Amino acid sequence: MALMQWDESMSVGVEELDMQHQKLIDLINEAYAGIQMHDEHIMTDLIVKMRDYANLHFSTEEGYLKKYNYPNFEEHKFHHVKFNTVVDGFQKKQFEKTNLSQIFLFLSRWLATHIMEEDKQYVRYMPKPEAAVDQESQS
Numbered sequence: 554m555a556l557m558q559w560d561e562s563m564s565v566g567v568e569e570l571d572m573q574h575q576k577l578i579d580l581i582n583e584a585y586a587g588i589q590m591h592d593e594h595i596m597t598d599l600i601v602k603m604r605d606y607a608n609l610h611f612s613t614e615e616g617y618l619k620k621y622n623y624p625n626f627e628e629h630k631f632h633h634v635k636f637n638t639v640v641d642g643f644q645k646k647q648f649e650k651t652n653l654s655q656i657f658l659f660l661s662r663w664l665a666t667h668i669m670e671e672d673k674q675y676v677r678y679m680p681k682p683e684a685a686v687d688q689e690s691q692s
């Protein structure tokens with residue numbers, strides 16, 4: 554069974570971004586499964602997936618932040634750049650100094666500090682989900 558599952562407490566109120574964040578959880582679970590099976594060979598594939606995740610997700614998220622004039626846009630973007638820098642390091646050192654536990658810890662911390670804290674700060678700048686808007690317009 555997977556170690557971690559996405560739940561509503563992780564929601565940023567934008568379905569597209571929530572779905573992408575679920576991919577990050579998949580990556581955490583993949584790293585964990587690799588550790589359990591002592592299968593370090595999945596690392597190369599996992600690093601490619603981290604890169605793909607970052608490319609797609611950060612550009613989507615930054616698109617929302619720009620569109621809705623998030624005031625801390627530049628600072629937020631800087632955190633995304635740092636993620637990519639760490640992934641670069643993993644990629645360069647994958648055959649010597651990187652191991653799956655490091656990747657697992659990095660992704661888990663990203664969930665705890667970036668998604669659960671830094672991403673949460675933009676939630677109030679995002680449009681309300683349609684259901685809530687409908688209810689407001691009726692009252």
Ligand SMILES: [Fe+2]
Pocket residue numbers: 614629633667671672
């Ligand atoms: Fe973010």
